[in-house]
Amino acid sequence: MxxxxxxxxxxxxxxxxxxxxxxxxxxxxxxxRINAAxxxxxxIGLLTGIGLSAPLRDGDEPAPAKLVTKLVLALLIFVMVFFSRKRESVNRGHFLAIIGLTLVNAAVAVFWR
Structure with a gap:
């Protein structure tokens, strides 16, 4: 496992x-603009994050609050990207929010123990 x-x-x-x-x-x-990457x-981040939240370790699972926080952030990012993907240009604030939420999601993964 x-x-x-x-x-x-x-x-x-x-x-x-x-x-x-x-x-x-x-x-x-x-x-x-939202690109393919x-x-x-x-x-990929959302699906593999859900996979990583499964209890694959022996008693060393992350806190449920951390998992829920990361799931909410990943869902927000996905929704913001998915529903803006066909626009010719995206609002600057919307785009910066995607970058910011991505960085916050990484920070939660690293710093929340």
């Missing part, structure tokens, strides 16, 4: 890299 958990964690980190990298690339380019990163 540990191998499965590590594979899920690896794919989860790839999803995070796609989401954050895609959004930073769009932000730096000046054209605030952001969409796939949000989908």
């Amino acid at each position: 540990e191998a499965l958990r590590l594979i899920l964690l690896y794919v989860h980190l790839i999803g995070f890299a796609l989401l954050l990298g895609g959004s930073i690339a769009q932000f730096v380019s000046g054209r605030l 952001m969409l796939w990163g949000s989908v």
Whole structure:
């Protein structure tokens, strides 16, 4: 089971890299639009996060409050990305919220023990 958990964690980190990298690339380019990397990163992050929340370890599961917090953040990010994917341009505040929520989600994963 540990191998499965590590594979899920690896794919989860790839999803995070796609989401954050895609959004930073769009932000730096000046054209605030949802790209494929952001969409796939949000989908991968959400699905692998749900998989990682399964009790795959021996008594070392994260706190339920942490899991719920990360799930809510991941759902917010996914909804913001998914429903804005076909727009020609996205509001600056909306786009910055996607980046901010992505960074907050990573911070919750790292700092909440």
